[in-house]
Amino acid sequence: MKAINETENINSRIRKDRVFLGLVVLFSVITVSPIILIISKLIEKGYKQLSFGFLVEKTPDTMEAMTAIANNELIPGGIVNGILGTLLMVAMAAVIAIPIAIITGVYLYENQGKWLANITRNVSDILQGVPSIVLGLISYLWVVKYVTNGFSALAGSVSLAIMMLPMIVRSTEETLKMIPQTLKEAGLALGIPYWRVLTGILIPTGFSGLMTGILLAVSRVIGETAPLMLTALGSRAINMNISKPTSAIPLLIWEFYNDPNMVDMIWSSSLLLMIIVLAFNLTAKQFAANRK
Template sequence: MTDVTLDKSPVDEAPAPTTGPLRQPRLPNWAPYGIGALSVALGCGIGLVAGLESRIQWGLIAAALYVVVTFALTTTVEGSRQARDRLATSLVWVSFLLAVVPLFSLIWETVARGSKVLDGTFVSHSMNGVITLQPGGGAYHALVGTLEQIGLASLIAAPIGLLTAIYLVEYGTGKLSKAITFFVDVMTGIPSIVAGLFVLAFWIIYLDMGYSGFAGAMSLAILMMPIVVRSTEEMLKLVPNELREASLALGVPKWRTILKVVLPTAIGGITTGVMLAVARIAGETAPILLLVFGSASINTNPFDGAQSSLPYYVYEQWKLGNEASYDRAWGGALLLIAFVMALNLLARGIAAWKAPKSGR
């Protein structure tokens, strides 16, 4: 037999490629925490050496050092592309902390100072007959005024805002709808003091009706209405048009379709929007200062005579300028924060309860 030698192709003769690292070097997972600790230490050291007394300045120096050190280390180890990504991430985290730290500081200060006086006596007694230089008294009269004024404002603003939103979504066309939308947008941005001045000029000066909780409630209703309109309008727009068309195809009148189909579908979002609007007006101070006039005793009639509220109570006690009144002001502020927080939690609970369940 004759041996046949096969020539190898150039591909077969090519040397095998050299293998390199499949992954680029990366910083360890603990690197952000280590850089953060180092930045805090350097920020405190620079603040001490420079004689900076404000801890806020120390924190700002530490935040700047964290961003710079992270970018420099990442550029050295991982490359410029990963460094830009880390830079963006660092800026997001630093901005988040700069926004959250003042919030937690405010809550901590209010709880620490207000908890000294916030007890059963504080929420069940008024300031009638209490010497302002001495401890004692409470915010019961202000709590009653706040609840009545917010309740009246909700009774005024919620139906008007709901019906306005229904008109804009279901019926509104042409110039009238555009004009209403424009004025709702304008009312959303007006300062609260403008609403108070309007009610003061019309209700108290022109009609000579006197200071009362109802006057304050009307100004709060003006501020609440555009929020209710906007939130309700967005919830109604989320209702699928197929539901409306199916109801109309069965011969159901349009008003009954809105009442029986559209509103029940969007009721969760509408309720949440109303509750958030209530929480928005609960802490308004400027119109209350102009319209309710303030009172140290309990006035359960919002239509007759001066009345107090929690924002006015905080302002009034702080203005007195003594240690006991400062404590009562912090207690009123803590009570107001707790009230607004309860309203927000209630709104979120309603939204979660009314949300459609998956798998049905």
């Protein structure tokens, strides 16, 4: 009698085990399905518009778009103003953030366990958690109001740079910590000055790791919209003057979203944005894989 109960018990336990595994697999598939759904939607709806002209022409105005729709044509023009704006602002943000972040990362690596380094690390972590819209407000208060006296590419870059800073600080420190201590010692034992040990041995050795961090940070800020709304504002014209309002791909998507006539451009712009972001993301992964 007892033996039968035990078998039943075991069977039910095994059943439970299988059901649980089934749920884990099911939910995991559900988890990643949005990425497939989103990308396939972007491709399906966006590929038609994605042409060479889309990359090199300016954004049309609403009237042009309306006429095209009325005539059952594709909306003319492209988003070159956004592409160039994104390029300008992200590049400028990178130029501002990368040197500061890498030096800070080196400082943290060099001063493990010291109180000021601990504070700096914690502050950097807190900064990483600050919502991007708040950084938009900050850059508005600092740059828009006092430096460029108006919405500007520079203001956009500053907000993006503050976003990038803590990400690169962290990845730099983590990368350096993984380099064997004896490499540094071997350099110093040759009588090499410390800064040359850093630039000639440690940074080249950790290059892949640093690149991973930088590329991930770039891929993260390329898609940022909210802080740019408060700082760069957007523009239908091509602007390369850092003290003037400037467009960006995500800003254009936002504009298209709010303009019923431009809806068709949303998908192609988003598709392009996704391609750029994924390219950075996957390159970063490649660098990370190279390290191992």
